[in-house]
Amino acid sequence: MEKAILGLDIGGTGIKGGVLVKGHLEDIRSIPTPAHESKEFILETIALFIESYLDYDIAGIGIGIPGLVDVERGEVLGLANIPAFQHVELAKFLQERFFKPVFINNDANCFAIGVHKFGVGKPFKNLVGITLGTGVGGGIVINGHLYSGNYSAAGEWCSAPYLEHNFEHYCSGKFFHAYYQTKPKAMAKRARNGDPEAIKAFEEYGNHLGELIKHILYALAPEAVVLGGSIRKSYPLFEASLKKSLSTFAYPTVLEHVKILLSELDETAIHGAVALVDLEPEVVNN
Known part of the structure; x- marks a missing residue:
């Protein structure tokens, strides 16, 4: 049987899985996260979910979580929206199982x-x-290798101070909720229908995101910045203002050679989880 790699995306509301076989991701499944249960109950839920994939010849398991991780120990230090899942030796538990x-x-x-x-x-x-x-x-790839930093915290520009709050306040769905009392998807529909307020909202959003990307360019000067997440689907609505914001970057040669790209993967989180299994031994941590 062809060897497979299992990838899991563990979030506050759902646990999603899929297997990579012959380079193709297949058999996507999901279950609700028992977010308010005990640590032991959550661990058993994850284990039973993995057991459902054991018809495959699993070579390794990769897991992405929305929180800080001690990558070397495989310890979850804290998991967003799951109160009991703090300082959990998840890798050890699953390897022993x-x-x-x-x-x-x-x-x-x-x-x-x-x-x-x-x-x-x-x-x-x-x-x-x-x-x-x-x-x-945010995540960083340097010379083909994932750079995690201490406790997987590299790339957390979301918390960096910006204007009256931080970048996350202005560059996520929180921006539309805070200043327009709506969700980005609803605002995008209005903008596509020609609503002036919605068009203005996305122009402002693009300006803020451009400021975030400029900070990234000053620190890392990457070859590409890849946008993912649900708001990327509205890119045509904020592309012009984002590029206008970027045009003030101090080093034109760097700006000329950076690509701003949109992720085309439907299951990026699971693709990323399975990628850990191949690349984790080469991860640069410090």
Whole structure:
């Protein structure tokens, strides 16, 4: 039987899985996350979900989580929206249960390595991935390797101070909720129908996102910045203002050679999780 790699995306509302076989992702499944149960109950839920995939010859398991991870130990330090899942030795638990290698990282880091290995980031050795949704996540690939930083916290531009709050406040769905009392998807529909207020909202959003990308360019000067998350689907609505904001970047040569790309992968989180299994031994941590 062909060897398979199992990827899991563990979130506050759902646990999603899929297997990579012969380079193709298949058999996508999902279950609700028992977010308010005990740590032991959650661990058993994850284990039973993995057991449902054991008809495949699983070579390894990769897991992305929305929180901080001790990558070397495979310990989840904290998981967003799951109160009981703090300081959990998830890799050890699963390795003892299934006798398979287990690799865990932050979900935004998984996004970056996923688009690098399987998506539009393939041609680039140095890239940054940014997820735009309920929040903002960032991941960094340097010389073809995922850079996690201490406790998988590299790329957390979301928390960097910006204007009166931080970048996440202005570059995620929180922006539309805070200033227009609506969700980005609803605002995008209005903008596509010619609503002046909605068009203005996305122009402002693009300006803020351009400021975030400029900070990234000053720090890393990557070859590409790949946008993911649900808000990327509205890119035509904020592309012009984003590029106008970027035009003030101090180094035109760097700006001329950076690509702003949209992820085309439907299951980026799972692609990123399976990518950990291949690349984790080469991860640069410090």
